[in-house]
Amino acid sequence: xxxxxxxxxxxxxxxxxxxxxxxxxxxxxxxxxxxxxxxxxxxxxxxxxxxxxxxxxxxxxxxxxxxxxxxxxxxxxxxxxxxxxxxxxxxxxxxxxxxxxxxxxxxxxxxxxxxxxxxxxxxxxxxxxxxxxxxxxxxxxxxxxxxxxxxxxxxxxxxxxxxxxxxxxxxxxxxxxxxxxxxxxxxxxxxxxxxxxxxxxxxxxxxxxxxxxx
Numbered sequence: 508x509x510x511x512x513x514x515x516x517x518x519x520x521x522x523x524x525x526x527x528x529x530x531x532x533x534x535x536x537x538x539x540x541x542x543x544x545x546x547x548x549x550x551x552x553x554x555x556x557x558x559x560x561x562x563x564x565x566x567x568x569x570x571x572x573x574x575x576x577x578x579x580x581x582x583x584x585x586x587x588x589x590x591x592x593x594x595x596x597x598x599x600x601x602x603x604x605x606x607x608x609x610x611x612x613x614x615x616x617x618x619x620x621x622x623x624x625x626x627x628x629x630x631x632x633x634x635x636x637x638x639x640x641x642x643x644x645x646x647x648x649x650x651x652x653x654x655x656x657x658x659x660x661x662x663x664x665x666x667x668x669x670x671x672x673x674x675x676x677x678x679x680x681x682x683x684x685x686x687x688x689x690x691x692x693x694x695x696x697x698x699x700x701x702x703x704x705x706x707x708x709x710x711x712x713x714x715x716x717x718x719x720x721x
Contacts, residue, residue, distance in 0.1 A: 508672045512544055512709060520545035526572065529603045533570035536599055541569060543640065543666055547709035548576035551638060551664065554714065555580025558662050560636035564627075565589040566620050566649050567641035571600030571607075573666075577638060578609040587613040588627075588634070590620040592641075621645065624652035633658050640666040643684035646691045654700060659719045663701070668692055669711030 563577050568591035591597040597615040604613045616623040637653045670688045673681040695703045695713050703715040
């Protein structure tokens with residue numbers, strides 16, 4: 508799996524000094540290296556662009572690496588709302604998005620994401636693209652919250668759904684969230700409001716489309 512992803516990254520993602528500087532800033536600030544893979548990031552850019560999404564919600568900002576990929580998909584007109592538990596992480600992410608040219612198009616809400624999601628629902632906010640990449644134990648709660656905020660036909664992407672391959676391969680040492688991801692994948696696959704597929708890019712991404720309600 509690692510060799511396959513290394514191959515994909517090397518062939519399909521060009522070198523990018525800006526993104527490399529973001530990864531370096533994450534390391535220099537003592538943050539864990541948990542950003543999406545380069546190919547996963549490129550997939551996010553393409554999905555936002557292909558869907559024409561202009562109002563994106565990200566759950567889990569870290570240092571802004573995935574945020575830049577999302578923003579590159581909507582160009583100069585879109586908006587990114589990013590939820591991050593740690594204020595210092597959100598500050599770094601905003602700095603990196605600003606250096607990428609998207610500072611005026613992104614806003615951050617800090618604190619527990621479920622609280623922020625409730626606040627967004629109370630103010631009747633709506634989004635056409637969601638990216639979930641935060642604490643795995645709350646993935647199903649995040650999914651439920653996203654559905655309440657979703658426009659008809661919105662896209663919902665969730666990262667790390669393969670748990671390093673352990674959801675499918677018993678010879679791989681399981682993560683502490685392996686069983687959580689198994690359950691989440693089954694929920695997404697069988698959800699009556701979603702059309703979904705799992706793509707084995709990076710650590711796996713589920714891509715779901717909210718069914719249009721007539």
